[in-house]
Amino acid sequence: MDFPPYPSGLRLAGRRVVVVGGGHVAQRRIPALIAAGADVEVVSPEVTPAIEGLLGSGEIRWTARGFTAADLDGAWYVVCATSDAAVNEAVSVAADERRVFCVRSDDALAATAWTPAVGRHGDVTVAVLGNRDPRRSAELRDGIVAELREGSLVARQHRDRVAGVTLVGGGPGDPELVSVAGRKALMDADVVVADRLAPRELLSDLPADVELIDVAKLPRGRSAQQEEINRVIVEQALAGRSVVRFKGGDNFVFGRGYEEVLACRAAGVPVTVIPGLTSPVAVPGIAGIPVTHRGVAHEFTVISGHLPPGHPESLTSWPAVAGLAGTVVLMMAVENAPAIATALLDGGRPADTPVAVVCDGTMPTERTVLATLGTLGARLAEEAVKPPAIIVVGEVVRVAHPEAF
Template identity: 75%
Template sequence: MSSEPPYPAGLRLAGRRVLVVGGGHVAQRRVPPLIAAGADVLLVSPDVTPSLEGLAAELTWEARGFAESDLDGAWYALALTDDPEVNAAVASAAEERRVFCVRGDDAEGGTAWTPAVGRHDQLTVAVLANREPRVSSSVRDDIMAGLRDGSLAGRAAHDRTPGVVLVGGGPGDPEFATVAARHALASADVVVADRLAPRELLDELAPDVELIDVAKLPRGRSAAQEFINEVIVDRALAGKRVVRFKGGDNFVFGRGYEEVLACQAAGVPVTVVPGLTSAIAVPARAGIPVTHRGVAHEFTVISGHLPPGHPDSLVEWDAVARLRGTVVLLMAVENAPKIAEALLAGGRDAETPLAVVMDGTMPAERTVISTLGTLAADIETEGVRPPAIIVIGDVVGVARPAGRG
């Protein structure tokens, strides 16, 4: 057994032929990164997993056994079958042609090893632990966690280009913020944050990051959208990288596109990091699906910040009442009784089950089970307060039979 350490190198495979022999679960793991690197992948295997078959438009699949001519023109090869003799034949033929080859069953039998890889903005981290893949993966994960939470000096590695990044932070629990959201925060010079953005993540900002609070409190203090537009544009024009940090998703009742238009009008570069919308994530976290086979074939998400009949309302409540699927209401606690009245007047059954999920995904999360007919009274007696998501429809009965809370 050779004791020499491997020599690390970063392969640039875009447009170059890579041969993969084998169509099982190991190949299923190895092929997508090759495609992502732009490689011209030739997959040779009599059978492949359904997931690999689903990639047929992005690679060339030859449904047969290995032939040495498959290596013609290849820059790199992976022998990933469950047959050691086939893998040995691939490795031997690759050696003769001076093509580096990974063997999935016998690391010593190949001329290359596959590292555990992680990516963080402009960094690619690759770890080799001398034929100990679990150790490689564990060390890789530790490094990636350090880069993401700032305990490793990764800020300089982020894209620091001046401009605005609109970041959806998810429903509230910082664990539901995406990796891309954390990367964006780590790159910021200025963070302009909403009240519902995951607040714990603000504690991870570097000390020199300017934090601007633009909270909108229900029936209380509220930063004007015009001020928010102005501040993100001004800071970006001053050469700063500005992260506009919101709860949920930027474009689901988050006024995100107003901010995009403001940036475009000022000539400020703007990018978007989508977030998990609370309209789906909060019910899911509470164990309530918004669709269910044979129960609901559609769901409708509506802002309830205006009551039915308001001259500025754009919602056709009569049409909503005629829908048979799920209705998800955001920002609707204050107007919920009037909305329930409109749905009942439009034909919805008073016994239609509903759930009100308060402080979704947060430690104080609480769910109140009600019906359209009793919602107004239950909001009062249960002390329902925003932020809350209201889910109306038979899916609530599926998830909480007999009205269990």
């Protein structure tokens, strides 16, 4: 009767493991043994250059001769990886006599242990045994690890979870563009504090026991003050919970993320940052517009347009911006775009300077409105452009859309 294997996780740190054979099969098996902390001894007349390199770094020991049964004295585990069937059988016999589990590369049925296809994600180890079919095992392992990394398969850590705050940038809006680390942090959280521009589809994937706090920050509408957001994330973390502050774009590019960092630090709350794709670069890129191009633009400047030129609280020197030759990328500027265009024209930018307005970047409703500095205000009105939108000013728009200019 062909019984299934009994899976077990071996803890080999500091324990003697013998690898018989020094070829490419052994070369593939040894690194995982080293990573497990095993005391690895290779027994073989010859070894590959890669194995010899491990010897030089002191990570393994090498007995440069043929196998003898006494080589297995004191061993906890044996990997038999020679091309000689007689040697492999001798290793199996010696291992059985010493009650040491032995993996054989040549004959799985004659072995007392099988090597699974192993993958790791964070502190999770995935080991798959596909009934002596290594290709099938590897495919299953890769699929499981991929889903863990993407957050499709959730393996939440329920013990020893660290209370604190993680700031996660969600990117420009498409849930596929959030980072692997960001998605994992969301799935591992106790509390998610999210605003309107965070990729909303990801919120439906949260485990049922995750508390969602909506601090939707709507332009000119219902708004949670930053001080209240700071209070909420600090309060939740001090209550012993793992908190994710989830927002669109990048935390530190006009996202007020560092204010949240300072609030956490002031309260003694551990805080980490997982950046998101930066919208002023990612959105034009996805829309087919480079923010720099050889021989066209050697710099790009990202500006918040939430205040118009001339506003007493504005920190932007619009005459200096107008004097730049490169690309200007405007965020949160739909309302003030006509005034900004006037300031750039007054500062010397030509009226025929190409402009692209990328609306709802990366979302199903994405569209690009083309204009010039001279026509920008009229085009925004004609096309009924609403936030969010990224406005790109400069010759790179002509490079991307030569037919329009």
